Amino acid sequence: MSGWRYAPLSATGVLEAPGQDRPEAEGRDGLAERAELLAHRQAGRRARIRRVATGAAGLAALLVLWQVGAVILRDQVALPSVSQTVAQFVHYLGRPYPAQGKPLWFDLYISLRRILIGFVVGVTTGVAVGAAMSGWRFARHLIDPVIEVIRPLPPLAFIPLFIVWLGIGELPKEVLIIVGVIPVMAVTTVAALDEVPEDLRLCARTLGATRRYTLLHVQIRAALPGILTGMRISMAGAWSSIVAVELLAATSGLGFMIMQAGDYLNTALVFAGIITIAGAGLVLDGCLRGLLILADPSRRR
């Protein structure tokens, strides 16, 4: 989970060509070494393509298994086929579902909106809390036990409480996500900032950076990969919270739609809803992973 991964000093191995560190190498233009660097990068790209292809094959195999199972079972309620699920998804994507009066895209929009509002507020607050804890010993000693108490609690335990306090509108759903995100972000932010070596700060200062410049361009920048990893964890938690609260206490959203479809034994639509959640989760996580790769070049392989 660490965003701070130093390449080991003597064992990077990547480019340890014979003569690499020989003094004679200094004067040369390093063309051979450069070719090696480029070859290494290209090999990394090829490995990445292979990895993605393997992953896609795994997903395809799952779909095939599902379809074969559905054909053997021949029971549309227990296990609808892939094609039936796709048909339901396409049918209700733009058409309102009778029991609810809203099309699928609208439920997706509602769920996404709750997640994003809760996520943005939760991440901002959590990072601020974590930064305060990392920089200020008193804040750490004050807040740490609070977080340790809240963190292991499943956010779902708060649902009845939030309904009593905040009603059944949008607010309790957003607050539920915020409550789940804040402790995770605070803990990962503290860890990421703590992991930045003190000498890295000193190094920046001896290069002529002011305290402020060092804080922004070194300490926070160095902690960024760790913070982004925390955001990926938070995002996964936010999805499980939002679907659960929509199953229990909502009149819209993907969770509610799945519940409705289940009540009417439209299993294909249940599957379509689940796959929509998976797809939306994948896209949001993909965005965060993209940011993480931008922030941490050592992950580009």
Add this chain to the structure above:
Amino acid sequence: MRGAGPAAPSVGRVAAGPHPGAAEGRPERPAAVGTAHVVLEAVGKTFRRAGRRTVAISGVSLRVAAGELVCLLGPSGCGKSTLLRIVAGALECDEGSVLVGGQAVAGPAPDRGMLFQSPMLFPWLTTRKNVLFGPKAQRAAGADERDDPELDAETEAILATVGLAGFSDAFPHELSGGMQHRAAFARAMVTRPSLLLMDEPFGALDAITRVRMHEFLLRMWERYRITIIFVTHDIEEAVMLGDRVAVMGGRPPGIREVIDVPLHRPRQAADADTAGFLAVKRRIRAALTA
């Protein structure tokens, strides 16, 4: 001698050091001249943690001449890193005084470059951008007046000097250990320090790479004519590099003895087997165990 010698206060950061790459050939060593670059007078530092007082160093006096390479040698806990950080301005001493270039040290500044055991490259920046970090940071503070073409040319020159010309767009994790240290050296030198503080910089490297880095450092030292204070716990490393070796230790920790290394320059790895080299090693070992 350098342009703005240490006798003149080297506050003007950019103008302070010699121009990188300007010194070609073997410079005259300004040893034994009266101008002390670094002057430590009875420096002491005591850490107080949870009511316990630990004397890190006590009564340390040392004069380092301009262009000299002095090694601080001692076992762990002898205060050598503490002393180095006091000169760097990362720690304040609570006794005595520290003068660098005639000026009292107040906080870290780019006229005193620092290198660490880990190269401390910024992992999110390419080699080139790592080197440019100092000038950019100083420009943000309004202290570096070099314009972009000048900086680019200087960065290219310094990367070629340390043998990383083909790796300016490589990220630190793509470099070997020795290359990472050379990149860190280039990054420190581009801000034109007059004094380089090195805290066991090659301690984590394998023995073969370490020997190469010694030769590299000595060549760079000749080229840039900077003053170096080099912290190590390795006797052979101290003798290979130093003009003088300050042996540290004792209770309370301080400098036990400063030993001259009367070996010729330039030195090579093979010199470690000569009788003169071994004699100096023996003297230092005696001072350490005395």
